[in-house]
Amino acid sequence: MRATVSGATPAADELGGETPPALGGRFLTKRTLISIAAAILIVGVVVWRADIPWGEAWDKIRTANLSLYLLAIVVYYLSFVARGLRWQVLLANAGEVRKARRLTPLVLASFFVNCVVPAKMGDVYRAYLGRVRERIPGSKAFGTVVSERLLDLCVVVALLLVSGAYIFHKKDSGALVPYVIIGGLLCAFGIGVIVLMRAGRGTRLLRLLPNAIFRRYESFRSGAVTSLRRWPTLIGLTLAVWACESGRLGLVIAALGLSSQVGPSQFVLVALVAALLTTVPFTPGGVGLVQAGVATALVIVAGLTKTLAISIALLDGSITWGSLLIIGFIVFALVHLWISREADAQGKAQPGGRAVRDEARPVTPSVV
Numbered sequence: 001m002r003a004t005v006s007g008a009t010p011a012a013d014e015l016g017g018e019t020p021p022a023l024g025g026r027f028l029t030k031r032t033l034i035s036i037a038a039a040i041l042i043v044g045v046v047v048w049r050a051d052i053p054w055g056e057a058w059d060k061i062r063t064a065n066l067s068l069y070l071l072a073i074v075v076y077y078l079s080f081v082a083r084g085l086r087w088q089v090l091l092a093n094a095g096e097v098r099k100a101r102r103l104t105p106l107v108l109a110s111f112f113v114n115c116v117v118p119a120k121m122g123d124v125y126r127a128y129l130g131r132v133r134e135r136i137p138g139s140k141a142f143g144t145v146v147s148e149r150l151l152d153l154c155v156v157v158a159l160l161l162v163s164g165a166y167i168f169h170k171k172d173s174g175a176l177v178p179y180v181i182i183g184g185l186l187c188a189f190g191i192g193v194i195v196l197m198r199a200g201r202g203t204r205l206l207r208l209l210p211n212a213i214f215r216r217y218e219s220f221r222s223g224a225v226t227s228l229r230r231w232p233t234l235i236g237l238t239l240a241v242w243a244c245e246s247g248r249l250g251l252v253i254a255a256l257g258l259s260s261q262v263g264p265s266q267f268v269l270v271a272l273v274a275a276l277l278t279t280v281p282f283t284p285g286g287v288g289l290v291q292a293g294v295a296t297a298l299v300i301v302a303g304l305t306k307t308l309a310i311s312i313a314l315l316d317g318s319i320t321w322g323s324l325l326i327i328g329f330i331v332f333a334l335v336h337l338w339i340s341r342e343a344d345a346q347g348k349a350q351p352g353g354r355a356v357r358d359e360a361r362p363v364t365p366s367v368v
Contacts, residue, residue, distance in 0.1 A: 053307050060311040064255040069315070072251035076319050077327070079244035083107045086237040090144040090227040096136050106130060109335045112328025115285035115321055123149065133339050139216040143223020150190040151228070155238045156275050157183035163269040167301060179276050186279070198225045246271040249294075252316045262302045262312075270297045274316075285324070291317045 084104025091098055106129045114122035127142035134141075160180060196202070206214055228234070246268045253262045262270075277293040278286040291313040298309040 052310055054310075056307045057310040057314060060256060060307065061315050063257070064315060065257070066255075068251050068255035072248045072255065072316075073319050073323055075244050075251060076248040076323075077108075079241050079248075080104055080108050080111070082237050082240040082244060086234060086241070087144065087148060089230060089233055089237065090148055091130075091136065091141070093229040094140060094144055094223045094227040096134075096140065096144075098134050098136070102134065103130075105331050105335050106133065108328060109332040112324055112332045115287075115324050115328060118284050120279075129335060129339075133335070133342070137219045137223075139219035140223035143220040143225075144227040146220075147194070147224050147227045150187070150194065151234060151238055152241070152275075153183065153190065153279070154187045155235065155242065156272050157187055159242060160269065160272045160276070163265055163272065166265050167269055179273055183276055194224060194228065197221045242272070242275070245275065248319060249274075249312075249316055252319070253312055256308075256311055256315065258304070258308060258312065261304060261308075262298065266298075266302045269301055270294055273297045285321050287317070287321050290320070 081100075081104060084100045084107050087103050087107060088098060088100040091103070106126055109129060110122035110126035112122070113125045114120055123145045124142065126145055127138050130136040130141035131138040157180065160183065164180065206217055209217075246264075249271045250259075250264065250267045253259055253267055274286075274290050274294050274297075277290045280286060280289060283289055294313040294316060295306070295309040298304045298312055299306065304312075
């Protein structure tokens with residue numbers, strides 16, 4: 001069993017080997033259903049109360065080029081391939097070598113959970129899937145996910161500064177300042193925490209906690225700190241992720257025949273603003289908030305009319321939220337099916353072992 005940064009080994013109950021609860025019992029929980037209802041309510045209120053020309057926007061969407069729209073969907077899901085490869089690198093840096101083809105579905109399933117549950121609970125869920133399917137210590141897996149999010153945030157803020165400076169070098173950039181300030185503060189806070197953990201600050205105080213809790217912290221610290229190596233590879237894959245995200249929005253704009261009005265530097269900036277808005281944990285997947293932010297940014301950055309900006313925001317949201325509800329749920333269900341089959345095969349190969357583990361361990365509560 002691998003040692004953590006301080007030499008502590010992960011607790012036994014952090015490793016996989018358990019059978020997950022039934023799919024219906026995990027997904028159709030009270031919390032999940034309330035979250036979905038809240039998302040529908042938010043969208044419904046916006047549609048009902050907002051002073052937006054929905055009819056004109058829908059007429060524009062109906063004229064979209066289907067081929068370019070489908071290509072935008074393909075490019076969007078290619079970003080998950082890059083995310084899976086990046087998580088593979090992060091885990092390998094932390095001493096957990098896994099295959100990217102097994103990790104990518106877990107990333108996609110976690111994004112689906114983020115679409116139906118607020119507060120980015122999909123990130124916690126990904127760590128759980130890494131534990132039960134890949135036998136990665138849960139706290140270490142979550143540490144790598146936190147580092148991944150910090151890496152995303154830092155790259156997005158850097159790209160936002162570059163693209164914003166290019167677009168607004170002769171204009172008033174006041175609209176961009178709040179996003180840069182908030183993103184910069186979050187980056188500084190995250191980097192500061194990683195630096196403190198790397199230095200081992202607070203370890204003496206944490207040793208006063210129960211040994212099981214301290215071990216989990218050390219496992220988390222191992223994942224968060226040691227995963228941030230091989231910087232050229234990580235930054236290259238992160239840039240690939242955001243190239244796909246920006247390319248998706250660019251193809252949506254092209255599908256609506258608006259490429260002449262919104263150039264590459266402009267839709268890249270808008271895509272980055274949307275990425276920052278997804279970090280706000282108020283609604284599942286940022287639904288409503290992200291679309292409003294995209295439309296507002298398009299009006300400010302590209303000078304589009306409200307109707308055209310809403311058309312782009314809605315068509316793009318149909319990919320980043322709508323398609324993810326369908327494709328993400330399919331992958332979510334398949335992942336649980338694979339986990340169940342692997343657990344059954346392991347139980348048959350080791351008669352009695354699974355039963356003993358199940359009796360010795362309390363039922364795992366739903367994380368969704």
